[in-house]
Amino acid sequence: MKNSLKLLLSSALLLTLAACQGQDVATLNLEGGDNIVGGSKVSSWSDLSKHVLSILTGPGERIQICTAVLIRDNIALTAAHCVYQKNKIRIAYGVDLYEQGNEIPVDKVVIHELYGGPGSGRNDLALIRIAGNLPRKYKPVALPSVADTPYQGQELITVGYGRTGWMKGAENDGRLRQVAVNVDSTDMNKIWIGRSNGKGICQGDSGGPTFLKKNGEYYPIGIASYILMMSDDPAKKCLEGGVLMNVVSYLPWIHQNLPSLN
Structure with missing residues (x-):
């Protein structure tokens, strides 16, 4: 699982970079996942590790990565452009996807009805329901007020x-x-x-x-x-x-x- 997932994620990165080249726009959609610049690794003991999941999209080597936050035991909040291919997404979890590589299917997606489409940045939100149980350590966060x-x-x-x-x-x-x-x-x-x-x-x-x-x-x-x-x-x-x-x-x-x- 570790080697195969590493190959898939590497392939996704190359495909995403190729897709972004030549875009003459003021903004760049983070489709395929965005990564943290200038940050530090999250420890498996950190409270943050209990709330955040990865979304994998696409079959075979055409996989893309996004991130999501758990807001109910089996419901996560993410960006709409991460999940518009509803039938191709699943959840991965763990602070190190290469080492752990655990996946759970998604059985329902709700995209904001006024979402403007990939690259638009308009109403770029979605809710997803996880079809299965996450490990007991995972806890939903409370929404802000x-x-x-x-x-x-x-x-x-x-x-x-x-x-x-x-x-x-x-x-x-x-x-x-x-x-x-x-x-x-x-x-x-x-x-x-x-x-x-x-x-x-x-x-x-x-x-x-x-x-x-x-x-x-x-x-x-x-x-x-x-x-x-x-x-x-x-x-x-x-x-x-x-x-x-x-x-x-x-x-x-x-x-x-x-x-x-x-």
């Missing part, structure tokens, strides 16, 4: 599987990583996080949570959607900022759709 609305300058924690940078040699080792990020700005539906310190999301972290830590508990404030691309310099990709879906703004949609997955 309106009082937890993010603000400029706030420090948050981003978690995900994937690349540690865009350039050749950047790791894509299937490890779960975390990094502290600051909020640059927000609007009704989105959160912008910066890369001025060389830290943040990259290709492979799509759908991954950005947490507010409050009173020792983690609350998913944002869901990774896309990175900003201001320059054609490959060395600067994944270093110019990222955009998250603002979970607080989508609380009514989440609560409205959770019953259909229970």
Whole structure:
């Protein structure tokens, strides 16, 4: 399982890079997973490791990686662009996908009805139901409240599987990583996080949570959607900022759709 999964993930990375080349757009969709830049590995003993999962999409060697956060015992929140191929996705878990490589099928997906499609960044949210039981260590997080609305300058924690940078040699080792990020700005539906310190999301972290830590508990404030691309310099990709879906703004949609997955 370890070697076969490593081959699949490596193939996914190459395919995703090829697909992204030549895009003349201001943003780059994180389809195939975004990875943490400038972060550290999450320990299997960390509370973060109990809340975050990986989503694998595609058959054979055409696999792609995303990230998701567990919000009920068998329901996870992620980005819509990670799961629009509903019949090809499954859940993987563990802080090291190469070493553990455990997979569980998904039996239902709810995509935001106003999702604008891959690359749009509009209403890029989805809920997925896991068809089976996760290990007992996995625990859902509580959703934030309106009082937890993010603000400029706030420090948050981003978690995900994937690349540690865009350039050749950047790791894509299937490890779960975390990094502290600051909020640059927000609007009704989105959160912008910066890369001025060389830290943040990259290709492979799509759908991954950005947490507010409050009173020792983690609350998913944002869901990774896309990175900003201001320059054609490959060395600067994944270093110019990222955009998250603002979970607080989508609380009514989440609560409205959770019953259909229970």
